[in-house]
Amino acid sequence: MASKVLIVLTSQDKIPANGNPTGWFLPEFAHPWDVLHRKVELTIASPKGGEAPLDPGSIKMFEEDAVSMKFLKEQYSLWKNTIKLVDALPRVSEFDALFYVGGHGPMYDLHYDPTSLALIQAFSAAKKVVAAVCHGPTVFVKATTKSGEPLLSNATVTGFSNVEEDQAGMTSVMPYMLEDELNKVTSGQYVKADEPWAEKVVVSKTADGAILITGQNPASGAGVGKEILKALAI
Template identity: 65%
Template sequence: MAPKVLVVLTSVDKIPGHDHPTGWYLPEFAHPWQILHDAGVEMTIASPKGGEAPLDPSSVKMFESDELSVNFHKNQQALWKNTERLAEIVPKAHEYDAIFYVGGHGPMFDLVNDPVSLSLIQTFASAKKPVSAVCHGPAVFVNATTPSGEPLIKNSTVTGFSNVEEKQVQLDHLMPFLLEDKLNEVSGNKFVSAEQPWGERVVVDKTHQLGGLLITGQNPASAGGVGKELLKALGV
């Protein structure tokens, strides 16, 4: 039986209160998808609203010289044009072996507080199944808790989009919070990042409260690394 991974995308296409287009970030889906797909992993793509999950147009432009992302964008549109609604996954969550959250600024506005998403994270973590995310995707862990109400990532080493990177893309003033600050606060000052902004940093730790694997990547450069660690965690 091939392992099954639930891949979650944002449903937010504009930064609330602004006309700034956003969504999920192309290489952060393309690279892990390719790694998992090539290894025979089955994937279901879901989003809070279902249907088309918005791709951040700036990521298409930014990665137009990344052949893998370009090919993915051209040939795999069916994956994000018709996503399952997250709520419909809940009754069959037990069928999946891991959950992965793609980044982009969108998750900072919907998945961070989405009750269905938070319940799914708790379900996966309680079953000691890997929970993983890249770039802004780790925002999904900010409010995630154990069944007893403890922060899921308390005392867990974690990474995500850094303050320096957020300021360099000049979107820090549009964010509800800075992800690095919030992850640091919730984990108990255990946020780590690459030595240089935009460098690859992937962290594998346990959700110390429940003992399952927590896999986080800092930025677009870390997306492939998250895919590889997820593959390893699935024993493929």
């Protein structure tokens, strides 16, 4: 029987500080999907269900990226018809891995979302794979084990760096800096690529021993997908 992966997208469509559109980031879904979809069954969820907002800026930024453009053109139904996270929670036993797509949206909803935090805790406690890319690792910052220990307390992680946020021109409207928060919760075990925007994928363990896969930026999406397959022994 095929392994099953639950992919989570943000429902946040605006940056609160300036009202600009946001959402999930196109290549960070397109590239992992391209790696995964022939090998595993995929279910797509979001906090609100229904259509999960795609950051329009990411379409423009990756218009020369063939994988992203093909995905945009052919796979709209994936993000148009997401299930609600609350409906995914009782179904944890069905899935083998949990993957969070990045974009600035997760910084505002999934970072705090109690259902998402419960989902992460359940996957990790069951020793299932938990993964995220770019801003996606923000979902793990507040996550805990069932005994209340920070999920990332013994982990090495990556995620969108302060330098990349500065270069993207978004630092002034962010509610917090992801690199700083990941450094705090891991006691300084945040790592990043030698150069901004270069691929960096890290495989570690959560505090309760589940496989944890994080990717730093858009260039790391396919790499995270490959590590998910490797962790599932596919």
